[in-house]
Amino acid sequence: MNLSNLKPAAGSTKTRKRIGRGPGSGLGGTSTRGHKGAKARSGYKSKIGFEGGQMPLQRRLPKFGFKNINRVEYKAINLSTLQKLADDRQISTIGVAELIEAGFISSSQLVKILSKGELTAKIDVTAHAFSKSAEAAIAAAGGTTTKLT
Numbered sequence: 001m002n003l004s005n006l007k008p009a010a011g012s013t014k015t016r017k018r019i020g021r022g023p024g025s026g027l028g029g030t031s032t033r034g035h036k037g038a039k040a041r042s043g044y045k046s047k048i049g050f051e052g053g054q055m056p057l058q059r060r061l062p063k064f065g066f067k068n069i070n071r072v073e074y075k076a077i078n079l080s081t082l083q084k085l086a087d088d089r090q091i092s093t094i095g096v097a098e099l100i101e102a103g104f105i106s107s108s109q110l111v112k113i114l115s116k117g118e119l120t121a122k123i124d125v126t127a128h129a130f131s132k133s134a135e136a137a138i139a140a141a142g143g144t145t146t147k148l149t
Contacts, residue, residue, distance in 0.1 A: 074129055075109040079137055080117020082125065095126035096148065113138075113145075 020031040033040040049056045082094055085102055099105045113125060115133035122142035130138075135145050 072110065074112035075105045076112055076114050077104060077127070078114050078116040079119040079134060082113070082123060083117060083119050083121060086121040086123050092122065093124040093126070096128075119143075 017027060017032075018025060019027045022028045030040065038044050049058055051057070077099065081104065085094060085098065085104075086092070089098070089102075091098065096105070096111055099111060100107055105111060110128040112129040112131070113127050113134045114131050115137050119137050119141045123138065124144045124146070125138055126146040126148060128148050130145050130147065138145050
C-alpha cells in the first residue's frame with residue numbers, strides 16, 4: 001500500500017449531478033427545474049414566509065404577550081450555597097465579591113438570596129435582594145442582611 005493507490009471505501013462517495021450539460025447527460029433541457037414559471041428561471045427568490053398567496057402563518061396567528069422593559073432579573077443563590085461557601089472558605093461575611101470569586105455569578109448579575117436549604121453559620125450577607133424567608137433564616141442564625149441598591 002502506498003499513497004498512489006489509496007481510494008475511499010466502496011459506496012462512501014457519490015458523483016455529483018452535472019445539470020444542464022446537454023441531452024446526452026440525461027439532465028439537459030429543463031435541468032431538473034420543470035417547465036416554465038418563475039421557479040424555472042435564474043434569479044428566482046421567493047419572499048420569506050410567502051405561502052403562494054395563502055395568508056401566511058405570521059399573519060394568521062394573533063400577536064400575544066409583551067416584554068416588560070422594567071423587569072429586573074436576579075441570579076438566585078440559596079442558603080445552602082451560602083452555608084457551603086462559609087464552611088469551605090471559613091468566612092463570616094458574604095457579599096457580591098465573594099460570590100463572583102467563587103464563580104456563582106458574573107460581575108454584571110444581580111443577586112437574590114432565597115431560603116432553600118439550611119443555614120447554621122452566623123453570616124453577614126450583602127446582596128441586591130432577599131426573600132422574606134431567607135432574611136428570617138439569616139436573622140435566626142444570628143447573621144445580618146444588607147441590601148445593595
